[in-house]
Amino acid sequence: MPSLAPTLSSPSAGAPPAASGVRRRTRTAYLLLIPGLLWLGIFFVIPLVSLFFTSLQAPTDKAGVYQPALQVSNYLVALQEYWPQFIRSFVYAGIATVLALVIAYPLAYFIAFRAGKWKALMLVLVVAPFFASFLLRTYAWRTILSDEGAITTFFNALHLLPQGRILNTPIAVVLGLTYNFLPFMILPLFAALDKIDPRLIEASKDLYAKPSTAFRKVIWPLSLPGVVAGTLLTFIPAAGDYINATLLGAPGDRMVGNAIQTNFLQFRDYPTASALSFILMAIILTLVFVYIRRAGTEDLV
Amino acid sequence: MTKRPLSPEAAAIVRMTRAQMSRRRLLQAAGITGVAAAAAACGAGAGGGDSGGSASASASGSSAPSPSAAQDLSDTEKIVNWANWPLYIDVNDETGAYPTLEAFKEATGITVNYTEDINDNNEFFAKVRAQLESGQTIDRDIAVLTDWMAALWIQSGFAAPLDKANIPNSANLEPSYLGVSFDPDRNYTLPWFSGFGAFGWNKAQLQETLGTDTLTSLDQFWDPKLAGRITVLSEMRDTMGIIMASQGADPSNFTDDQFQAAIAELQAQIDSGQIRQVAGNDYVAALETGDVIAVIGWSGDMFQLGEDYGVGLPDTGGMLWTDNMLIPSVATHKKNAEAVMNYYYDPKVAAEVAAYVQYVSPVKGAKEAMEQIDPALVSNQWIFPDEATLGNSYVFMTLTPEQDVAYQREFQKAIGM
Numbered sequence: 027m028p029s030l031a032p033t034l035s036s037p038s039a040g041a042p043p044a045a046s047g048v049r050r051r052t053r054t055a056y057l058l059l060i061p062g063l064l065w066l067g068i069f070f071v072i073p074l075v076s077l078f079f080t081s082l083q084a085p086t087d088k089a090g091v092y093q094p095a096l097q098v099s100n101y102l103v104a105l106q107e108y109w110p111q112f113i114r115s116f117v118y119a120g121i122a123t124v125l126a127l128v129i130a131y132p133l134a135y136f137i138a139f140r141a142g143k144w145k146a147l148m149l150v151l152v153v154a155p156f157f158a159s160f161l162l163r164t165y166a167w168r169t170i171l172s173d174e175g176a177i178t179t180f181f182n183a184l185h186l187l188p189q190g191r192i193l194n195t196p197i198a199v200v201l202g203l204t205y206n207f208l209p210f211m212i213l214p215l216f217a218a219l220d221k222i223d224p225r226l227i228e229a230s231k232d233l234y235a236k237p238s239t240a241f242r243k244v245i246w247p248l249s250l251p252g253v254v255a256g257t258l259l260t261f262i263p264a265a266g267d268y269i270n271a272t273l274l275g276a277p278g279d280r281m282v283g284n285a286i287q288t289n290f291l292q293f294r295d296y297p298t299a300s301a302l303s304f305i306l307m308a309i310i311l312t313l314v315f316v317y318i319r320r321a322g323t324e325d326l327v
Numbered sequence: 328m329t330k331r332p333l334s335p336e337a338a339a340i341v342r343m344t345r346a347q348m349s350r351r352r353l354l355q356a357a358g359i360t361g362v363a364a365a366a367a368a369c370g371a372g373a374g375g376g377d378s379g380g381s382a383s384a385s386a387s388g389s390s391a392p393s394p395s396a397a398q399d400l401s402d403t404e405k406i407v408n409w410a411n412w413p414l415y416i417d418v419n420d421e422t423g424a425y426p427t428l429e430a431f432k433e434a435t436g437i438t439v440n441y442t443e444d445i446n447d448n449n450e451f452f453a454k455v456r457a458q459l460e461s462g463q464t465i466d467r468d469i470a471v472l473t474d475w476m477a478a479l480w481i482q483s484g485f486a487a488p489l490d491k492a493n494i495p496n497s498a499n500l501e502p503s504y505l506g507v508s509f510d511p512d513r514n515y516t517l518p519w520f521s522g523f524g525a526f527g528w529n530k531a532q533l534q535e536t537l538g539t540d541t542l543t544s545l546d547q548f549w550d551p552k553l554a555g556r557i558t559v560l561s562e563m564r565d566t567m568g569i570i571m572a573s574q575g576a577d578p579s580n581f582t583d584d585q586f587q588a589a590i591a592e593l594q595a596q597i598d599s600g601q602i603r604q605v606a607g608n609d610y611v612a613a614l615e616t617g618d619v620i621a622v623i624g625w626s627g628d629m630f631q632l633g634e635d636y637g638v639g640l641p642d643t644g645g646m647l648w649t650d651n652m653l654i655p656s657v658a659t660h661k662k663n664a665e666a667v668m669n670y671y672y673d674p675k676v677a678a679e680v681a682a683y684v685q686y687v688s689p690v691k692g693a694k695e696a697m698e699q700i701d702p703a704l705v706s707n708q709w710i711f712p713d714e715a716t717l718g719n720s721y722v723f724m725t726l727t728p729e730q731d732v733a734y735q736r737e738f739q740k741a742i743g744m
Contacts, residue, residue, distance in 0.1 A: 089729045276743075290453070293735060294452075
């Protein structure tokens with residue numbers, strides 16, 4: 027696929043530069059990297075290391091006070107107690123990601139190929155919800171899905187709702203997750219689709235490909251980087267989210283984000299909360315690694 | 328006053344939507360002064376300590392380690408920083424100003440930096456704990472904390488002893504507030520307001536489903552006809568207290584087994600889908616949309632909902648909680664903070680605030696002062712409860728921090744956290 031992309035190499039890349047020039051440029055590059063590295067160090071590495079050591083602390087006989095230790099069992103205890111929340115998180119986030127993909131793909135496709143002069147406006151509309159607070163938007167769903175609301179009444183008339191309501195059920199949580207992270211799916215998909223040269227699609231048609239074949243053999247493979255980026259950008263935050271489960275779920279719908287929050291703020295059990303965070307991070311990293319390997323697009327993400 | 332621990336942003340949103348609501352209510356509630364509003368939003372909860380407290384001797388104030396007092400800059404800096412719960416003081420709805428605080432500034436020349444930055448006892452504690460432990464300033468000279476959290480501060484040495492000479496009005500404290508286990512002589516704390524954990528319901532909808540417009544017992548509350556249409560508070564002390572009382576246990580003095588029995592009942596009602604949600608403050612919104620018919624909620628909240636909604640203690644007993652003003656040991660304007668406390672213990676000022684927030688005032692003489700402000704409120708059981716109301720409410724047992732964590736775990740597990 028890289029061969030399809032226009033060559034964007036800088037003009038200077040053609041001529042072999044003098045050795046001293048390389049050195050100077052390397053030094054400049056490192057200098058320019060310093061702010062970024064500092065940022066990463068202060069706001070990512072140090073908190074992460076501190077969080078890791080917190081996750082190994084052992085309780086003292088005073089509630090809420092912990093001492094440095096190497097208590098690896100914290101991880102086992104956390105997993106043992108909260109495995110349902112982990113499973114729920116990944117199932118909800120997984121469904122939401124698939125839903126978002128199904129909704130976002132046609133939309134991104136339309137914006138990329140068919141929107142014409144409306145392209146910019148439609149992109150703005152996709153991003154527009156970001157101008158309102160994430161929480162406010164989630165609160166709005168409580169009204170939309172309310173028992174007396176049109177949506178619930180409609181589905182109830184068809185006897186499609188096992189609990190007779192949508193709000194405070196897993197359905198509402200998944201819908202909320204899908205909605206909140208949808209733009210993260212649309213934008214990378216659009217970016218990938220927009221890059222596709224329409225002539226390639228025309229060529230496939232010239233070669234007597236049916237529309238479905240053209241999609242399967244040309245469009246879908248070319249949009250795959252967008253699909254991978256979009257699914258990751260949707261799945262990762264959705265798996266760690268707790269706002270949707272808090273506002274739209276019932277007591278039985280809590281996700282792992284809720285467990286972490288409860289441990290940090292209610293129980294003041296910092297080691298367990300930290301251990302949960304690390305387990306979540308590890309699982310997500312593993313999933314992402316396997317996924318990218320499978321999708322075969324490690325050079326494109 | 329523990330609410331579900333929302334993130335600060337979430338809390339801000341709740342506060343915002345609630346503030347708008349209270350203004351709307353203000354317009355509706357023609358004739359009623361003070362409009363419930365406000366305080367409700369801070370949605371109190373949580374009892375602890377108070378008169379009924381027994382349990383832990385270790386929780387007594389006398390055992391508190393002596394706090395390392397910070398330097399008092401009161402004489403050079405005429406300011407005091409006050410951290411309180413959202414909508415827990417009188418507000419001029421048009422200008423957003425705090426009338427009593429302005430009057431205080433006029434009288435004393437002290438500027439009060441009033442911030443509504445306590446949304447949850449645990450959350451606030453988590454925020455300032457590191458500074459308190461290392462003796463650094465937390466930039467707050469008064470914090471308003473619910474009994475059990477105030478107890479924790481005193482035990483940990485994070486509260487400065489009050490100099491009663493600077494607070495002559497503290498003599499106006501209702502005697503029933505003395506003798507609490509964590510601070511029997513009120514050397515560290517002065518109550519700000521009290522309120523009830525009680526039933527709240529939509530009268531019309533309740534009539535429709537149960538055929539009555541008053542909710543009096545937990546049996547009615549657990550009626551399958553209300554399945555999926557009720558919520559309970561995420562504040563353990565209110566929800567568990569009410570359930571324990573209905574089972575014949577004394578929420579101010581219970582055993583582990585009694586707590587377990589109540590947890591089992593809660594768990595069963597959650598598993599069966601009877602309880603729709605375990606909610607913090609936002610249960611009010613669910614009541615308003617009609618999704619929820621009845622709740623275990625906070626008394627002040629019901630006022631702003633208006634006449635279509637009922638409020639009442641379960642006949643087996645409701646919960647009474649108290650929020651206290653205390654001065655952090657690291658406070659740098661202690662004398663000014665004491666001046667603030669003194670000011671709000673003037674019965675006239677106390678009545679003025681009570682008329683607005685509609686919670687129980689701990690100040691003796693506030694009732695008489697209320698005659699001048701709004702005679703209709705004098706007979707309001709939720710501001711000036713009589714013996715019968717008080718007799719039917721419990722103060723949750725004082726727990727040691729260890730007990731608190733253990734019970735919280737049981738509770739949070741039952742509610743799926």
